[in-house]
């Protein structure tokens with residue numbers, strides 16, 4: 001198969017949702033429909049005892065299997081599907097943001113009872129940064145939820161994205177009987193007892209079989225559809241691909257219903273790998289030369305070996321086992337013999353990969369988040385953000401003799417993206433920044449188990465942080481004036497740690513020539 005056709009058949013996406021809307025269930029059912037797992041239940045098993053354990057224990061457990069479940073690749077129809085997992089725990093994490101930079105599209109799951117929830121809003125904002133195309137799956141139609149019209153209205157007004165219904169539900173809750181496919185003119189009857197949730201598929205709204213199967217609801221459906229056709233937006237592929245419109249499917253993940261439509265939509269509608277910007281030019285996916293960037297680092301999978309896996313999104317060309325690639329900033333290219341591929345739940349040595357695929361490279365901390373890899377060309381992919389943390393704590397050692405280990409542990413965990421680390425220029429403080437509070441628990445736990453350091457975290461007088469940009473002289477001036485507030489982050493960039501919003505504003509006014517940024521792009 002040619003490079004062009006290999007790339008054209010890649011679909012790389014992530015599922016986004018508010019916790020409990022049904023992301024895990026949908027992930028599992030997609031894998032099952034795609035033939036990647038034999039028994040439904042394998043993915044959900046990891047969430048099984050989540051009610052009984054604390055959040056961070058669950059996280060630990062997830063980490064244990066997350067190398068295999070972070071990326072799930074499987075063939076479906078003529079395509080190779082790469083499904084990227086976003087962390088499932090309750091705290092909104094930076095990992096999720098970064099994973100979304102590695103996909104070409106997303107599937108948004110909405111709970112029909114709860115409608116648009118807070119996390120969904122945030123995730124959609126992240127997708128919007130890159131105009132990522134989004135398919136919507138409205139889940140749990142087997143429950144008495146909000147009316148479909150209200151749900152679409154809510155998505156349109158709250159998420160500010162046009163909806164194009166692709167299927168339409170036949171009632172809901174106890175009266176839920178299936179969906180009508182507005183474009184294929186087919187009716188899919190729902191039966192929770194049937195294999196894969198569908199008892200029968202018939203063609204045409206006027207089909208007399210419709211009246212046989214759902215006598216009391218057939219007329220209502222015909223009227224609904226007439227209304228929907230008149231009142232809703234028609235599917236517009238360009239609008240979808242540019243992130244302005246989302247095609248909407250209805251179903252019940254737990255009952256397998258509607259899952260096939262989503263999987264088919266990924267093949268039929270979702271984009272293959274797209275061109276990606278670098279600091280100098282756009283890289284097209286079908287350029288023959290290999291390029292990639294690291295969007296996720298997972299360290300210490302096995303605490304006895306300091307192994308890390310860097311997840312690289314291939315942006316162009318073809319990767320072959322043993323090929324030499326160059327990490328930007330490194331002196332020499334290196335041969336990659338042990339890259340890992342992710343076929344469903346197994347981990348195996350990667351023989352080759354194409355633009356759109358994800359490869360895992362074991363390393364000892366030499367690969368950092370956001371770094372670019374090429375066959376030699378000097379390039380730097382852009383758009384992998386670090387976010388200004390909203391929570392800050394100071395790390396304090398219980399045993400002061402372990403300072404070296406603490407510094408090393410925090411530095412490594414910061415490189416991995418588990419936390420952000422700030423060292424004020426005028427003190428020896430180690431200040432941790434996080435986007436979600438759970439990150440602190442995870443870091444404390446990992447410091448103890450992976451680095452043998454018993455540290456506690458104390459509140460500190462930092463309310464917000466901004467990366468500061470300016471000439472070396474300007475940076476030195478502010479650093480000399482406020483040595484307790486100007487810090488270096490893990491990548492030795494200058495950061496201003498403000499004690500309050502007012503303090504930040506005053507400082508910005510005092511230094512108009514400096515830029516105070518809320519995100520830092522990792523290069």
Ligand code: G4P
Nearest residue numbers: 017018019020021022023024025139140142252253254255
């Ligand atoms: P998440 O990953 O987005 O957090 O959601 P997850 O798939 O874990 O689903 C959250 C809950 O919603 C689960 O129930 C799951 O069984 C249920 N669920 C998923 N899809 C449907 C659906 O189509 N209909 C209904 N009625 N429920 C659905 P749970 O009680 O938290 O877990 P469990 O006891 O089922 O394991």
